[in-house]
Amino acid sequence: MPVNWIFDLDNTLHDASRHAFPVIDTAMTQWLQTELSLSHQHANQLRQDYWRRYGATLLGLRRHHPEVNPHHFLAASHPLAQLRQSLHPMPRLKTTLARLPGKKYLFTNGPLAYAEMMLIELGIMRHFSGIAAVDTLKLQPKPHTGAFRAMLAQFRLQARDCIMVEDSLDNLLTAKKLGMQTIWLRPGQRNHPAADRAMTQLHQLIAFRQ
Structure with missing residues (x-):
């Protein structure tokens, strides 16, 4: 798949x-x-x-x-x-997205205009196949299940075919309940049942294997 x-x-x-x-x-x-x-x-x-x-x-x-x-x-x-006056991309952001196989989608509680601006300013818009923002999802934010279901419907995806990358455990809990694989970007070393994998840096995704 x-x-x-x-x-x-x-x-x-x-x-x-x-x-x-x-x-x-x-x-x-x-x-x-x-x-x-x-x-x-x-x-x-x-x-x-x-x-x-x-x-x-x-x-x-x-x-x-x-x-x-x-x-x-x-x-x-x-x-x-x-x-847009001050941007702080994660280390190796462009390289990481370029090397990851598969389609990439953005799912944010921010509005669409903000999401688009950030992807453009970070220089990574070309890597994304779609954006689900709070104002494209009938004002339903994460971690509510309705927001996740609306996001999947917007992109025409099945949860089982998705890997979610997040810093919020609340959001990962919902993703996991729906059947997604989950990756937690966390500052410390601890793990959590909501996360299939835990990483401290985004660029560690390059070594990710299903």
Whole structure:
């Protein structure tokens, strides 16, 4: 059977913690502060609370503030001009993707415009056969099963034919339950039942054997 690689974006293909995540978190807080007429402190607390409770600030907004436009929120919280100012690709990113056999797809909780921009700026767009973003999946984020099923339907794939590469164990748990092979990019040495393989560096995929 052909191999289909399902890649996460943030902290998988690039180190989002160094620039992208701080920019996105700040933009989210500012948007919440303005749109919901909150103090900066309250807006920041709300952003973090919704992320902890629902897995995504977006889901908390949709549940408790149906009056807001989720697409406006996604665009405002991903300021592309600012995000492209500092890129931190994973070591040997281009070489790794070029040497991996099989088709590659991106599956991200970010919006499509952000995903496309990052792939272009990282110089790896040509390696990907498709992008599933939160706004192509009816605003369903990972790790919800509905998001995974929508992603598979979008790409016309079967879970059993896919290998998912992620830094998030919650997302890998869902992938494994659906029948995907799973690879966990983790900073430490420990393993986890959700991961068929655990690696500390993306370029270690080159030595991956099914």
